[in-house]
Amino acid sequence: MISNFDQFEEICCVDFEFAGGDGDRQxxxxxxxxxxxxxxxxxxxxxxxxxxxxxPYRTDKGARFIGYYVPAELKCHLVLGWPLPANVVDxxxxxxxxxxxxxxxxxxSLLGALEYFGLNSMSVVDKKEMRDLALRxxxxxxxxxxxxxDYCAEDTTAxxxxxxxxxxxxNIQDALxxxxxxxxxSVIEDTGVPIDSELLDYLRTAWDDIQDRLIEKVDxxxxxxxxxxxxxxxxxxxxESGIPWPRLDTGSLDLxxxxxxxxxxxxxxxxxxxxxxxxxxxxxxxxxxxxxxxRNRTLLxxxxxKTSRNLPSSxxxxxxxxxxxxxxxxxxxxxxxxxxxWSQQELGIAAALSGDSAMLAAYESGDFYLQFGKQxxxxxxxxxxxxxxxxxxxxxxxSLGVNYGMGAQSLALRIDKPEIEARRLLGLHxxxxxxxxxxxxxxQDYGYLHGxxxxxFRWNLHVEEHAxxxxxxxxxxxxxxxxxxxxxxxxxxxxxxxxxxxxHDALLVEAPLNELxxxxxxxxxxxxxxxxxxxxxxxxxxxxxxxxxxxxxxxxGGKAMWNIVMECLVEVIGSGIKIESA
Amino acid sequence: xxEEKSQSQTKLMAVPKEEQEDNGxxxxxxxxxxxxxxxxxxxxxxxxxxxxxxxxxxxFIRVRPGDEWSDTLGLYEKRSEWGREIYVVxxxxxxxxxxxxxxxxxxLAVTRRDKPYVWPIxxxxxxxxxxxxxxxxxxxASLAKEKWIRLQPNQDVGAYDVLVAENQNFDxxxxxxxxxxxxxxxxxxxxxxxxDHHIIRELRGAI
Numbered sequence: 001m002i003s004n005f006d007q008f009e010e011i012c013c014v015d016f017e018f019a020g021g022d023g024d025r026q027x028x029x030x031x032x033x034x035x036x037x038x039x040x041x042x043x044x045x046x047x048x049x050x051x052x053x054x055x056p057y058r059t060d061k062g063a064r065f066i067g068y069y070v071p072a073e074l075k076c077h078l079v080l081g082w083p084l085p086a087n088v089v090d091x092x093x094x095x096x097x098x099x100x101x102x103x104x105x106x107x108x109s110l111l112g113a114l115e116y117f118g119l120n121s122m123s124v125v126d127k128k129e130m131r132d133l134a135l136r137x138x139x140x141x142x143x144x145x146x147x148x149x150d151y152c153a154e155d156t157t158a159x160x161x162x163x164x165x166x167x168x169x170x171n172i173q174d175a176l177x178x179x180x181x182x183x184x185x186s187v188i189e190d191t192g193v194p195i196d197s198e199l200l201d202y203l204r205t206a207w208d209d210i211q212d213r214l215i216e217k218v219d220x221x222x223x224x225x226x227x228x229x230x231x232x233x234x235x236x237x238x239x240e241s242g243i244p245w246p247r248l249d250t251g252s253l254d255l256x257x258x259x260x261x262x263x264x265x266x267x268x269x270x271x272x273x274x275x276x277x278x279x280x281x282x283x284x285x286x287x288x289x290x291x292x293x294x295r296n297r298t299l300l301x302x303x304x305x306k307t308s309r310n311l312p313s314s315x316x317x318x319x320x321x322x323x324x325x326x327x328x329x330x331x332x333x334x335x336x337x338x339x340x341x342w343s344q345q346e347l348g349i350a351a352a353l354s355g356d357s358a359m360l361a362a363y364e365s366g367d368f369y370l371q372f373g374k375q376x377x378x379x380x381x382x383x384x385x386x387x388x389x390x391x392x393x394x395x396x397x398x399s400l401g402v403n404y405g406m407g408a409q410s411l412a413l414r415i416d417k418p419e420i421e422a423r424r425l426l427g428l429h430x431x432x433x434x435x436x437x438x439x440x441x442x443x444q445d446y447g448y449l450h451g452x453x454x455x456x457f458r459w460n461l462h463v464e465e466h467a468x469x470x471x472x473x474x475x476x477x478x479x480x481x482x483x484x485x486x487x488x489x490x491x492x493x494x495x496x497x498x499x500x501x502x503x504h505d506a507l508l509v510e511a512p513l514n515e516l517x518x519x520x521x522x523x524x525x526x527x528x529x530x531x532x533x534x535x536x537x538x539x540x541x542x543x544x545x546x547x548x549x550x551x552x553x554x555x556x557g558g559k560a561m562w563n564i565v566m567e568c569l570v571e572v573i574g575s576g577i578k579i580e581s582a
Numbered sequence: 583x584x585e586e587k588s589q590s591q592t593k594l595m596a597v598p599k600e601e602q603e604d605n606g607x608x609x610x611x612x613x614x615x616x617x618x619x620x621x622x623x624x625x626x627x628x629x630x631x632x633x634x635x636x637x638x639x640x641x642f643i644r645v646r647p648g649d650e651w652s653d654t655l656g657l658y659e660k661r662s663e664w665g666r667e668i669y670v671v672x673x674x675x676x677x678x679x680x681x682x683x684x685x686x687x688x689x690l691a692v693t694r695r696d697k698p699y700v701w702p703i704x705x706x707x708x709x710x711x712x713x714x715x716x717x718x719x720x721x722x723a724s725l726a727k728e729k730w731i732r733l734q735p736n737q738d739v740g741a742y743d744v745l746v747a748e749n750q751n752f753d754x755x756x757x758x759x760x761x762x763x764x765x766x767x768x769x770x771x772x773x774x775x776x777x778d779h780h781i782i783r784e785l786r787g788a789i
Contacts, residue, residue: 455617457616530609
């Protein structure tokens with residue numbers, strides 16, 4: 001049963017119950033561990049937990065720690081001051097990896113995994129009752145304590161039952177690598193993003209009044225009626241403005257966040273409306289998970305996307321779609337932040353994995369889009385970003401569009417040109433980067449022929465019937481980008497760098513002001529090394545933006561909205577408020 | 583709001599390296615367990631249709647150089663209310679179709695979008711007279727062996743203008759087939775090889 005775990009002397013399935021408000025650090029209530037070799041079960045209640053200086057199970061290299069979405073368990077370790085286990089296998093990540101792309105009817109929770117393998121489990125209702133009991137907080141009666149411990153033990157028993165199913169085809173090295181990321185993610189989730197919580201309090205208090213004023217200031221076209229976005233008014237405005245808006249198959253306007261985001265890039269007049277909708281649409285500000293210590297903490301949901309990227313809640317995480325909210329990120333006194341991202345990560349990955357020499361040269365030129373224009377013979381060799389801005393923009397949109405498998409029709413919309421022009425650009429891309437296209441065709445054909453694709457560390461995608469060809473082509477780029485981010489997180493946390501959050505292709509790190517430069521330099525080395533491992537020696541560049549206390553972080557795309565929100569805030573609460581600049 | 587009030591002092595919480603035992607994972611060593619990303623598959627485009635005719639006037643084209651990439655063929659052009667079809671006439675059928683077919687130089691051309699065309703250009707008849715459309719097309723085809731060209735019909739002079747693209751160094755993408763294979767695909771089902779062929783019977787009024 002435990003053959004590929006033979007090298008480990010102790011294998012422990014662990015589950016914690018914990019409480020804690022949104023944004024706060026977790027407060028462990030109880031813990032149950034089940035050691036699989038001996039069958040020994042350990043149950044520990046809250047008071048005892050806090051008295052233990054280390055866990056009642058081994059965390060050294062000779063043991064293995066198993067959990068289901070282990071950052072939850074490991075954050076309890078951090079709160080308790082316990083060491084983190086050396087070897088972690090996260091059955092959530094493994095279940096996701098083994099079933100990614102397949103239909104998982106009961107979802108990806110522990111119960112869903114049990115159902116998937118045909119193992120009976122407790123009902124969802126029972127589980128919710130127990131979670132609610134834990135989240136309610138103490139004091140708990142003797143009976144409630146017993147129930148919570150039993151519930152906790154049920155989860156470790158469930159892990160033990162999943163063990164033979166999930167480990168049968170498990171590549172132990174890959175599983176440990178994914179576990180190492182979840183271990184790093186526990187530290188990152190526990191750290192959180194520093195927020196200007198006083199300003200957030202002001203905003204939340206005045207939010208009802210601010211919303212009305214926001215609509216008044218931003219929606220000068222009368223699209224909103226009261227606080228409601230009116231489709232009819234929007235359609236009328238689109239006609240008046242001559243904006244060809246994408247529609248759904250049903251014929252109605254496509255009002256998805258992503259569509260607004262794309263359209264805002266083409267038509268700048270859409271941007272404020274996009275920000276307004278993102279701000280008001282889901283009451284994002286009120287759901288932002290900020291703890292009492294002023295830090296934004298939420299589940300980052302590693303491995304949740306098909307590409308294995310994190311999928312944190314867009315309402316609870318400060319890096320959600322309403323970009324102006326990121327202006328609330330502010331380093332505490334004496335500290336600084338740095339946002340470090342890989343430059344043109346997706347293009348670099350596509351170039352390196354396909355081995356297209358022209359595409360590699362374009363990446364290495366430092367300005368991919370300009371170089372593409374030159375390679376295609378449209379921009380002369382002496383052309384610059386300044387002299388050929390318009391042409392460069394077309395090649396930029398084409399390069400980005402190709403990565404997402406965009407067709408001529410969508411590209412035409414994006415560049416606001418006739419479809420024939422989009423076809424010409426796509427044709428130039430094919431001509432200029434033939435090896436990339438051959439590789440991309442191979443990826444798609446391989447997926448359809450063999451029903452599977454994978455990353456360098458074997459995050460799998462099962463290709464089911466009716467798989468979208470664009471998703472298949474995009475998978476290696478996105479999923480290996482995710483592998484890259486994971487390696488960087490593992491190494492950065494291992495080096496003691498304080499990572500506040502991973503954001504798609506970036507890390508937000510924090511350090512005392514006098515150490516910030518050195519931490520940034522170390523992080524960039526870590527990220528460069530991670531790119532070399534994933535891309536077989538090819539190194540991606542990084543860009544960086546530093547923010548030192550008392551300044552705040554600001555996203556370029558959210559700045560205009562931020563200024564309007566602050567203007568509204570001052571109008572509502574008076575001029576006594578001081579807001580530090582970005 | 584003062585700066586002090588607005589901020590909470592937060593101690594750094596990242597776990598220092600020396601306090602943690604990890605699984606000894608070294609990023610640099612991971613290169614050894616890297617899975618290949620080439621996704622090699624043998625998938626080949628099979629040509630089932632190749633158009634016969636002059637490439638579109640909007641397209642830049644190249645002509646494949648070398649004697650083995652062209653041939654002289656007798657072609658019969660059938661026009662009807664449903665369109666135009668071109669048939670290959672085998673030499674054994676020349677007598678049966680005297681006056682109905684013409685001799686063409688048939689060459690392989692590709693567009694900048696890699697689309698192949700079997701391009702027939704009429705040769706002078708027995709009297710040696712040559713239509714300027716055809717003679718300029720032959721000249722253009724000769725130029726297209728070296729450069730990307732575009733044919734622009736000029737009705738005023740009854741000939742093609744030939745536009746040559748400067749500074750275009752892209753190599754044409756030739757289909758991976760022999761000329762005979764290309765011809766067989768291009769004229770699939772349209773070869774007149776015996777007197778019972780429906781074209782000959784049509785011309786005789788037999789059907």
